Amino acid sequence: MAKETSIYPLNIPAIEVNEDLDFLLLELPPRFKPLLPHGLGYVNNILKSTGISFQTLDVNIICYHRYHSKRLLVGNNPVILSNSIKMREEPWDESDTSEWHKEEVVDYFWPHLEEVIQEIIKKRPKSVGISSNCNNRFIAFKFINAIRESVPEILFIAGGYDCIHNENSKHLLHFYDYVVIGEAEMTLPFLVTALAQNEKPKDVPGVISRFDTPGRAAAIPLPPHDLDLYGFPQYEWLDTELYRNFTGERHAVISSSRGCNWRRCRYCNDKLIFRKRSPAKVAAEIEFWVKKGFRLIQFNDSDINGDYTALYELCSEIIKRKLNVKLLGQQRVDKHNTREFFQHLAKAGFFHLSFGVDGWSDHILRLQGKGYNMKQVFQNLRDCYESGIHVIASAVVGVPGETDDDVAETIANFIKCKNYITLIGTLRPLELLPGSIYFQNQAKYKISFLGDKEQIIRDYPINIPNDLWFSEEPYIDKKIRFERVDHITRVLLENGLPFSHFLKSNF
Ligand code: B12
Ligand code: SF4
Known part of the structure; x- marks a missing residue:
């Protein structure tokens, strides 16, 4: 039976990727609490300014509500994982992020990610951008590999918390084609516009890539100076009513x-x-x-x-x-x-x-x-x-x-x-x-x-x-x-x- 405080049932959107996309922007789980995906919202603003055909898909919030609605409505509580251990009732609690580093937890959520993978394989966007952080990084690697097995030509672009410095971003090129270093306002427009025109630009300022000239000097982040120029995120891709936790707090x-x-x-x-x-x-x-x-x-x-x-x-x-x-x-x-x-x-x-x-x-x-x-x-x-x-x-x-x-x-x-x-x-x-x-x-x-x-x-x-x-x-x-x-x-x-x-x- 649903708990009194639960917000469910809730109209949770389906996982759908649009046709003919130049760029698909993804937030993979986990982002904690769950919060409005602030950085992703700014990237969405940047993409709007370029005129390319793009879609922003917050897979994290969909997984969050699917998990909690099942737990509270169907009574799947607690979730018993493949090795008989109990999953924490709230895997999105940011005070302990270790849950997402367990293979069994990733396996539990994988069917939802598999839905996204199949949609991408079917709709074949030209490139896919992923907001990478220390807790979704390995999930993202597995996700990219699964898509590459079927559609190797899709290009993957990393950005976000994992990509603050040139030094700590280089290793991401084992999985991604491009990594945008730091804030994206000054660098992403050129990159995504070129990719939309089927180019594979190299040595892009503020970006590192598999196509760069060997021995290229470190890419220096290019942070925007006048922040008033970029507005603020309004998360138009989804009803902001969805950005609340299972008790309704937001x-x-x-x-x-x-x-x-x-x-x-x-x-x-x-x-x-x-x-x-x-x-x-x-x-x-x-x-x-x-x-x-x-x-x-x-x-x-x-x-x-x-x-x-x-x-x-x-x-x-x-x-x-x-x-x-x-x-x-x-x-x-x-x-x-x-x-x-x-x-x-x-x-x-x-x-x-x-x-x-x-x-x-x-x-x-x-x-x-x-x-x-x-x-x-x-x-x-x-x-x-x-x-x-x-x-x-x-x-x-x-x-x-x-x-x-x-x-x-x-x-x-x-x-x-x-x-x-x-x-x-x-x-x-x-x-x-x-x-x-x-x-x-x-x-x-x-x-x-x-x-x-x-x-x-x-x-x-x-x-x-x-x-x-x-x-x-x-x-x-x-x-x-x-x-x-x-x-x-x-x-x-x-x-x-x-x-x-x-x-x-x-x-
Ligand atoms: C506010 C903050 C928090 C808040 C809110 C976090 C949230 N989920 O929104 C709270 C207090 C809850 C928090 C908690 C934690 N935080 Co914190 N936090 C920050 C802080 C100070 C600001 C983040 C921010 O909003 N920046 C402003 C927005 C506009 O920038 P942005 O999100 O980075 O987005 C820009 C770029 O990254 C890029 N971008 C973003 N996504 C994408 C995607 C693509 C495809 C591209 C191309 C570009 C791109 O473009 C955006 C616009 O320029 C950062 C430090 C920092 N300066 O970033 C640490 C930081 C994000 N936190 C960090 C950590 C470790 C944590 C915790 C895990 C700590 C803990 N052990 O509890 C938790 C869990 C975080 C989570 N996953 O939700 C690390 C993350 C390291 C990592 N590699 O993931 C950071 C970077 C601090 C650090 N230097 O180590 N945090
Ligand atoms: S350098 Fe700045 S951001 Fe870093 S811990 Fe000190 S006060 Fe905080």
Whole structure:
């Protein structure tokens, strides 16, 4: 029997590919929550501007509703997978993405993907673009191979989260014909127009391909500068009513800026230059979603307060327009985040801010290159919380140079902030990401690999497995990083710090 909260039955669209397409744009599962596919929406806008014949197909949202409607209406709950283990009730929960890395889970969803494959084989679009991320990457490889066996002439283009840098995108050319590096506004129009004319362009700026001249220099991403020129995604390919979870919750996704104004955190590979949209245009976008019945708005900005005056102005605009919204986003700890600033944000509707505090002692903050100190962390979290905005805080543990004293200080400082933290969102060991300052300056940070470095990078171009690297002075390897995370989590739980359900369930 259906649960009371369920939105089913729902009119779920069929999987259909149009005839005579120059380009088919696909979102394969998973994208979590499920959110409006923000990047895909921007790519859809880019394609609209080219005049080619294209279709955007969000396979993820169709799989999501097919799965949950079956689970709730037919009573297929829990789903028992081929090896007799139970699939998690909500495989789209972003707090634990491991489900999609299990072969049995992919097998379970494969019949839906097979429908898309058969449609593509039948309708033969000239090229297919896939938004690749760390959780759908392997599904996409399998998907491409299955199509190539029947129709080898279709060209595949990758873009999205997996393709931020030249370095970590090269390996995708084993499967794809072209990879668009980073944001696509400046590069995709030329590429898709040429492909529509049956050309196979090579050495395209901002794009890498199987057809490039051997030894070509790295393709540099070409991010657009004036973001106001590109409008905002409206997801016209589907009724936006479908973008809600099985209980009916939904939220709109917005970027008021792209990139980061700091760009110096040493573990981070998000190195895009900061650009912002004009506050009035962002407020107009929010108003658009409010008129469509959305009240909850998530900001996808990496650095929402990268220009704090623009954020302040945006909030003034929201207040002036009397938009009755609830806003959430990720905020960087900063000296400009005064109590008055947070009060203004709260007045506009901010009710939830995630702070990537990451380092919880002055020493670790310096090691991580965060650009602020613990005094500012205390002030930011306190003033945010006391302004009525929920505070989500995170930590990254086991960075090069971190000592046992730092671990003790981390615990003490978390406890000191206990009354100002609504939830500890993530507390995780450092991951070594290609493109990060740590990765690019291994000698400086005393990082070594267990095995041949070049081979490890070839095998794991997106992130280096935890057990294949360590740092020295003091010695920190995977075991120590995980032990530190476990120890800090355990002591904080004992002291009543609020952890997300997923983090708690691991203890
Ligand atoms: C906001 C954000 C979130 C939000 C919302 C994510 C969402 N699903 O929308 C939340 C907090 C929920 C989140 C969660 C996670 N995130 Co996050 N997040 C971001 C962030 C900061 C911004 C994403 C964004 O909206 N950018 C703006 C839009 C406009 O850009 P875009 O989507 O990239 O699209 C452009 C291009 O990529 C390209 N493009 C996109 N699709 C396609 C397709 C084709 C064919 C082409 C040609 C081009 C193309 O064109 C678009 C327009 O220019 C990025 C960092 C970043 N700067 O991108 C990390 C990032 C996406 N997150 C990341 C990770 C790892 C996660 C988590 C897995 C973390 C975790 N362990 O819990 C989860 C799960 C993410 C998921 N799959 O849904 C990684 C992804 C790495 C990867 N290879 O997949 C990133 C890149 C951070 C990083 N540098 O490591 N995240
Ligand atoms: S972690 Fe956040 S603040 Fe630091 S460089 Fe990356 S995006 Fe910028």
